Amino acid sequence: MRLYDFDASVENFLSYLLLERGLSPNTTAAYRRDLREWGSFCAGAGAPPLPPEQETLSLFQRHLSRGEKSPATKQRIIAALRTWMRYLEQEGEGGGDVRLPSLPGRKEGLPRILSEGEVDRLFQACEGAGPLELRDRALFETAYGCGLRAGELCGLRLGDVDFQAKVLRAFGKGEKERAIPFLGQVSERVAFYLEKGRPLLLKAPSDVLFLTRSGNPMKREDIWRTLRKRGAKAGIPASRLHPHVLRHSFASHLLRRGMDQRSLQELLGHSSIATTEKYLHFDLELRDVYDKAHPRA
Structure with a gap:
C-alpha cells in the first residue's frame, strides 16, 4: 500500500478549499487545526x-466520543x-475503499440574544x-443595525460604506459580498465617528473603518474585550455577551417584527435557509411590540 505525505496532502487540500471552493482563510485555518x-x-x-484506514478511523471516533471536547467541536x-x-x-490519493466516518450527534444550541432594552443600555454605556466612546457606539450600532459577524466588522473598509447610496458592503464567509441597508442611527453614528473620533485614532494611513486606541485595525478579540467592558457598565451579565450577540439580536428582533425568512437570509448572508430558521425557535421571553421592521431604523 502506497503511503502518501500527509502534511503535503493537507496543504493541497487547503489550497483547493481556498482557491477553488472560495472558502475564507479563517475557515481553511480551522480545517488545518481539525486535521491536525x-x-x-x-x-x-x-x-x-x-x-x-478503517480500523484507525473507528478508533479515532471512539477517542473523540470519550474526550472532553464539546459536541459541536467533535x-x-x-x-x-x-x-x-x-x-x-477525487484526487486519487486513497480513501475510496473505506467508509466515511459518521457525524456524531449534536444538540443544536439556540443563539443567545439581548432584549431591546439591553441593546439600548449597551449603546448608552x-x-x-x-x-473610543464614538468608535464603540458606531461599532455596536453597525453590528446590530446591519447584522454583521465580528469578522465582517473587522474587515470593513472606508470604501465599503456608501452614505449617498445608503448601502454598506460586507464580505462574509467565503468572501461572499452582500449589500445591506445603511440607514438611520447606524449611518448617523458612523458618520459622527468618522468626523470626530477616527481622526484621533489614526496614527498612519489606513482605510480600515474601526481602529484601536493605537491606530491598528480592530480584531475579533478587540471587539470581544470592548463588548465585555461596555456590557459590564450597562449591567448586562457576561454570560449574555459574545461577539455575535448583536447579530443574533438583530435577526431575532426583525423576525418578531414580521420580516420574512428569505429577506432575513439575504441580510445575514446565510447560504442555507435552515441556518436562518433557527431564529424562529427562540423562547420568546420578551414579546416586545414593534411598529417598524427594526428598532433603530
Missing part, C-alpha cells in the same frame, strides 16, 4: 494518517475529516465625546 487532530492521533497510535472535526477524505478520493 487526526494526524496527532495517528502518530500516537502508530498508524499512518494517509491513506486513512462534529466539526469529523466533518473536516470527511471532506478531506472525499477530496482524497458608550456615551461620551472621546474617540
Whole structure:
C-alpha cells in the first residue's frame, strides 16, 4: 500500500478549499487545526494518517466520543475529516475503499440574544465625546443595525460604506459580498465617528473603518474585550455577551417584527435557509411590540 505525505496532502487540500471552493482563510485555518487532530492521533497510535484506514478511523471516533471536547467541536472535526477524505478520493490519493466516518450527534444550541432594552443600555454605556466612546457606539450600532459577524466588522473598509447610496458592503464567509441597508442611527453614528473620533485614532494611513486606541485595525478579540467592558457598565451579565450577540439580536428582533425568512437570509448572508430558521425557535421571553421592521431604523 502506497503511503502518501500527509502534511503535503493537507496543504493541497487547503489550497483547493481556498482557491477553488472560495472558502475564507479563517475557515481553511480551522480545517488545518481539525486535521491536525487526526494526524496527532495517528502518530500516537502508530498508524499512518494517509491513506486513512478503517480500523484507525473507528478508533479515532471512539477517542473523540470519550474526550472532553464539546459536541459541536467533535462534529466539526469529523466533518473536516470527511471532506478531506472525499477530496482524497477525487484526487486519487486513497480513501475510496473505506467508509466515511459518521457525524456524531449534536444538540443544536439556540443563539443567545439581548432584549431591546439591553441593546439600548449597551449603546448608552458608550456615551461620551472621546474617540473610543464614538468608535464603540458606531461599532455596536453597525453590528446590530446591519447584522454583521465580528469578522465582517473587522474587515470593513472606508470604501465599503456608501452614505449617498445608503448601502454598506460586507464580505462574509467565503468572501461572499452582500449589500445591506445603511440607514438611520447606524449611518448617523458612523458618520459622527468618522468626523470626530477616527481622526484621533489614526496614527498612519489606513482605510480600515474601526481602529484601536493605537491606530491598528480592530480584531475579533478587540471587539470581544470592548463588548465585555461596555456590557459590564450597562449591567448586562457576561454570560449574555459574545461577539455575535448583536447579530443574533438583530435577526431575532426583525423576525418578531414580521420580516420574512428569505429577506432575513439575504441580510445575514446565510447560504442555507435552515441556518436562518433557527431564529424562529427562540423562547420568546420578551414579546416586545414593534411598529417598524427594526428598532433603530
